[in-house]
Structure formats: structure tokens, C-alpha cells
């Protein structure tokens with residue numbers, strides 16, 4: 001079975017050479033596009049793993065522009081009450097707002113991507129553009145990296161019963177845009193390099 005690599009926009013993984021056994025799908029920007037696109041891909045074909053890869057914002061003091069990040073858990077920060085407190089739903093329903101990376105894929109990524117940082121991800125349709133929101137997300141979630149799709153891709157894969165993991169290359173510091181050190185090339189290079197290495201592992205060891 002093939003591996004599915006999901007990115008938001010194709011340019012993020014332009015440096016990733018095409019390879020047999022791997023399908024790369026660009027699903028669009030934001031959690032809705034990401035969940036819909038990932039679910040569509042998984043409904044059309046059986047995959048043995050999903051890798052969400054792309055650029056992301058790094059939280060100050062947790063990582064730097066150009067770093068590679070493995071996400072071990074994702075929080076969807078816009079779902080629920082603004083203050084993060086419990087949200088009572090009828091019938092005891094719980095909000096799905098946290099998604100873990102698959103344990104086997106996470107162990108493989110940790111073992112082979114020794115220089116990558118293993119960090120908590122936050123997913124937000126709204127890009128954080130103030131240092132105040134960055135500080136609040138960092139404190140509430142212990143966030144290391146922010147994206148607009150991570151939770152959505154993991155959630156769609158988990159829902160389909162397919163193991164999934166997320167890799168990010170840090171393209172900017174989360175917070176005020178005037179000082180965010182935006183560097184698409186550095187983030188995309190890190191994302192493509194780590195994805196290639198993880199695919200090597202998945203296609204040989206498992």
C-alpha cells in the first residue's frame with residue numbers, strides 16, 4: 001500500500017522528489033480544506049500511512065526558523081470555549097480537539113530524524129499575528145509549532161483508521177508580523193528534507 005503525503009500548497013514540498021509508492025496531495029490552506037481533502041484522498045484509495053508535511057510557525061524559545069519539527073500531539077485551538085474550559089454537549093458528546101501522532105510512526109520519526117525537535121502543535125484557521133496571542137497559546141497548550149492544517153489531517157486519518165504523523169519546517173516565528181522572520185524557503189527546505197527521510201524509513205523498515 002502507498003503512503004499519502006498531505007501538504008497545503010504544492011510549493012511547500014516542491015523539493016521533494018516524486019517516488020514510487022507515495023502519493024502527494026495538496027489539499028489547500030486551512031483546517032476545513034485539509035480535513036475535506038484528506039478524507040477525500042483516503043476514501044478513494046487505501047493507504048498504509050499519512051504524513052502531513054509543510055511549513056509552520058515556530059513559537060519563540062521552542063524552535064527557530066529553518067528547524068525541522070515532529071509534532072507529537074495537535075490541539076485545534078478554535079474549537080470550544082474561548083477560555084479553553086469544558087464544554088458540555090448533549091448526550092455526553094465530547095469535542096474532538098486533540099489528535100495524537102501514531103505511536104509507531106512517531107517512534108520511527110524520532111529515531112531517524114535525530115535533529116528534529118519533537119513539539120506540541122496547535123492548529124488555527126487564524127494565523128497568529130500578535131505576540132500576545134502567541135504567548136497565550138504557548139502558555140495554554142505548551143505549543144511549539146502552529147499550522148493551519150495539522151489537527152485536521154491527523155483527525156481525518158484517525159477517523160479513517162490510518163496511522164498518521166505531522167512534520168513541519170519552521171518558516172517564521174509565531175507572533176507580530178513585523179518581527180516574524182518570514183522565510184518560506186528555509187521552512188520548505190526543512191519540511192521536504194525531513195519528509196524524504198521519513199519516507200525512506202517507511203519504505204524500507206515497515
Ligand SMILES: O=C(O)c1cccc(C(=O)CC[C@H]2O[C@@H](n3cnc4c(=O)[nH]cnc43)[C@H](O)[C@@H]2O)c1
Nearest residue numbers: 008029055056057127128146147148149171174182
Ligand atoms: O505572510 C505571512 O506572514 C504568512 C504567515 C503565516 C502563513 C502564511 C501562509 O502563506 C500560509 C501557508 C501555510 O503556512 C503554514 N504556516 C506557516 N506559518 C504559519 C504560522 O505562523 N501560523 C499558522 N500557519 C502557518 C500554514 O499551515 C499554511 O498552510 C503566510
